[in-house]
Amino acid sequence: MSETALPSAAAPQSGRLSSWQLLMANRLAAVGLFALSAILLIAILAPILPLPDPDITDQPNRLLPPLSPGHLLGTDHLGRDILSRLIWGTQVSILVGISATAIAALIGSLIGLSAGYVGGKADNIMMRLIDMLMAFPYILLALAIVAVLGPGLLNALYAIAVVNIPFFARNIRGVTLSIRHSEFVDAARLSGKGHLAILFTEVLPNVLPVIVITMSTTVGWMILETAGLSFLGLGAQPPTSDLGSMLGQGRAQLFTAPHVSMVPGIMIFLLVMSINLLGDGIRDVLDPRLRSGALNRPMAVTTIDRAVKPEPRKANAALLEVANLETGFRSGNRVNAAVKGVSFSLNKGECLGLIGESGSGKSVTALSLLGLVASPPGVISNGAVYLDGEDVLSQPDSQIVAQRGGRVSYVFQDPLTTLHPLFSVGDQIAEAITAHQRMDGKTARAQAVELMETVGIRDAQQRASAYPHELSGGQRQRIGIAMALANDPDVIIADEPTTALDVTVQARILELLQKLRRERGLALLLITHDFGVVAQICDRVAVMKDGEIVEQGETSDVLRAPQHAYTKRLIACVPELGVGRAFLDKVRPLFSGKGAEA
Numbered sequence: 004m005s006e007t008a009l010p011s012a013a014a015p016q017s018g019r020l021s022s023w024q025l026l027m028a029n030r031l032a033a034v035g036l037f038a039l040s041a042i043l044l045i046a047i048l049a050p051i052l053p054l055p056d057p058d059i060t061d062q063p064n065r066l067l068p069p070l071s072p073g074h075l076l077g078t079d080h081l082g083r084d085i086l087s088r089l090i091w092g093t094q095v096s097i098l099v100g101i102s103a104t105a106i107a108a109l110i111g112s113l114i115g116l117s118a119g120y121v122g123g124k125a126d127n128i129m130m131r132l133i134d135m136l137m138a139f140p141y142i143l144l145a146l147a148i149v150a151v152l153g154p155g156l157l158n159a160l161y162a163i164a165v166v167n168i169p170f171f172a173r174n175i176r177g178v179t180l181s182i183r184h185s186e187f188v189d190a191a192r193l194s195g196k197g198h199l200a201i202l203f204t205e206v207l208p209n210v211l212p213v214i215v216i217t218m219s220t221t222v223g224w225m226i227l228e229t230a231g232l233s234f235l236g237l238g239a240q241p242p243t244s245d246l247g248s249m250l251g252q253g254r255a256q257l258f259t260a261p262h263v264s265m266v267p268g269i270m271i272f273l274l275v276m277s278i279n280l281l282g283d284g285i286r287d288v289l290d291p292r293l294r295s296g297a298l299n300r301p302m303a304v305t306t307i308d309r310a311v312k313p314e315p316r317k318a319n320a321a322l323l324e325v326a327n328l329e330t331g332f333r334s335g336n337r338v339n340a341a342v343k344g345v346s347f348s349l350n351k352g353e354c355l356g357l358i359g360e361s362g363s364g365k366s367v368t369a370l371s372l373l374g375l376v377a378s379p380p381g382v383i384s385n386g387a388v389y390l391d392g393e394d395v396l397s398q399p400d401s402q403i404v405a406q407r408g409g410r411v412s413y414v415f416q417d418p419l420t421t422l423h424p425l426f427s428v429g430d431q432i433a434e435a436i437t438a439h440q441r442m443d444g445k446t447a448r449a450q451a452v453e454l455m456e457t458v459g460i461r462d463a464q465q466r467a468s469a470y471p472h473e474l475s476g477g478q479r480q481r482i483g484i485a486m487a488l489a490n491d492p493d494v495i496i497a498d499e500p501t502t503a504l505d506v507t508v509q510a511r512i513l514e515l516l517q518k519l520r521r522e523r524g525l526a527l528l529l530i531t532h533d534f535g536v537v538a539q540i541c542d543r544v545a546v547m548k549d550g551e552i553v554e555q556g557e558t559s560d561v562l563r564a565p566q567h568a569y570t571k572r573l574i575a576c577v578p579e580l581g582v583g584r585a586f587l588d589k590v591r592p593l594f595s596g597k598g599a600e601a
């Protein structure tokens with residue numbers, strides 16, 4: 004983690020940027036866009052430019068060099084003006100390339116969408132046919148198609164489109180497969196939507212960016228392939244010419260008049276290069292992670308931009324003390340504060356509950372403690388986090404990384420998303436151990452099994468080989484706790500560790516945390532939105548609202564005499580069993596009163 008200066012608003016790291024800004028921030032894409040725009044403009048303006056007819060031959064003036072009077076780029080072997088042929092030929096090449104891409108994208112995407120969505124036998128048959136197409140070398144296949152249809156620009160276009168259909172079909176099928184059983188698709192199915200409606204309103208919008216990206220990255224390739232067929236005399240037929248046929252006709256004069264073939268060659272290079280650079284840029288812009296700067300992040304560190312550096316605390320400081328912490332998220336030039344001047348402390352063996360409604364800033368506070376708020380866009384703009392009196396946020400990155408999972412560890416809300424799906428849980432706990440301690444794999448694995456026993460997993464030896472998806476929600480959460488305990492930490496931050504679990508499993512997990520706290524003298528920062536949980540295990544509680552702590556104190560005191568209206572409402576939300584209507588009557592005035600805060 005580093006104390007970095009605020010990057011300029013124009014830099015891609017500065018938060019959410021518009022698509023245009025993001026594209027322009029990518030210099031190569033910007034160069035590609037300007038080069039392509041210039042080429043397109045000239046090609047479009049071809050009919051009104053003062054150019055000689057590209058097909059008029061002039062034998063006495065054949066093979067004139069560039070910069071000859073009246074012929075800026077010289078003439079070819081029939082005395083035709085190369086500049087005029089180049090501009091008209093570029094227009095033809097672009098039109099053919101774009102049309103071939105559109106045809107391949109349309110047919111390939113429809114095949115991919117239906118194969119991926121329907122699955123089963125239909126998918127198998129379609130994909131095997133696609134495999135057969137892909138098994139031929141593409142140029143051979145294109146040549147075979149042109150041989151059957153006959154030479155000509157239109158037939159070359161069809162051939163190039165056909166050989167590229169598999170590319171689209173495979174890509175789109177893959178994406179469709181991955182989303183066809185997503186929750187939102189299942190929800191649409193449950194709502195009674197038909198297959199076609201689901202395919203076009205639920206699946207297609209999610210696949211569209213991939214189609215656009217694939218098109219933008221293949222159009223250059225298709226122009227090149229069409230030029231290849233024309234070069235071989237199978238594409239554009241005289242008098243029509245495209246860049247490939249110009250290149251082919253110049254081949255015979257390669258040594259006597261190299262400009263005849265070099266000029267279209269350079270244009271093909273510029274055209275394909277600019278399209279590819281722009282295509283790569285568009286692909287990056289369409290990736291939502293890039294918009295937040297996620298792909299620019301070098302590592303999990305939070306930018307710290309504090310005007311005032313805090314003093315170290317004196318001796319006898321609390322184990323963990325958070326002083327006036329302010330964390331926000333950059334959006335363009337602004338920083339939107341998510342945590343505003345939060346202060347609390349936690350002693351050895353103590354449990355502090357951090358409670359508040361969704362979005363009140365609990366997780367951002369917890370992640371700020373060891374610089375885990377992703378930057379960009381996160382930034383800590385004020386305050387300090389003291390661990391045994393030393394400000395963690397002033398320490399070098401290596402020291403902070405060593406504290407993570409070492410002295411302070413986290414238990415996250417949903418272990419299914421935080422555990423690696425491809426490694427056994429035993430290996431993952433062992434990895435958490437070896438990340439901080441030197442030991443051989445066998446010892447680490449044995450310790451992992453011990454930890455699994457500590458957190459109450461039966462048949463730990465055997466279950467250590469299980470993968471996360473083979474365990475129940477409660478077991479996975481126990482694995483999360485075992486990983487947090489791996490290096491005997493001083494502080495455990497548990498971010499809503501029981502939210503995803505049913506009440507009986509929740510009670511057992513809370514009991515386990517309580518037991519570990521007593522036995523190991525752990526300090527526990529428990530993040531929750533449930534006062535019932537706080538009442539069950541926390542010594543003290545801090546209530547958060549809109550990024551601020553509005554009230555804190557001993558749990559029993561806060562429960563008995565809450566001071567803030569918001570705390571009263573949170574407490575009132577814990578239902579009492581068997582009270583029924585009386586509970587609703589008690590709660591209703593708290594939420595409908597004129598003075599009640601939103």
Ligand SMILES: Nc1ncnc2c1ncn2[C@@H]1O[C@H](COP(=O)(O)OP(=O)(O)OP(=O)(O)O)[C@@H](O)[C@H]1O
Nearest residue numbers: 332341359360361362363364365366367368380532
């Ligand atoms: N990456 C981000 N970019 C912009 N704003 C963010 C980001 N992450 C969090 N926020 C904002 O910070 C605020 C606090 O979020 P936080 O996740 O801390 O809430 P929370 O109290 O933990 O909520 P929950 O109980 O739902 O997990 C929210 O307004 C949220 O929109």
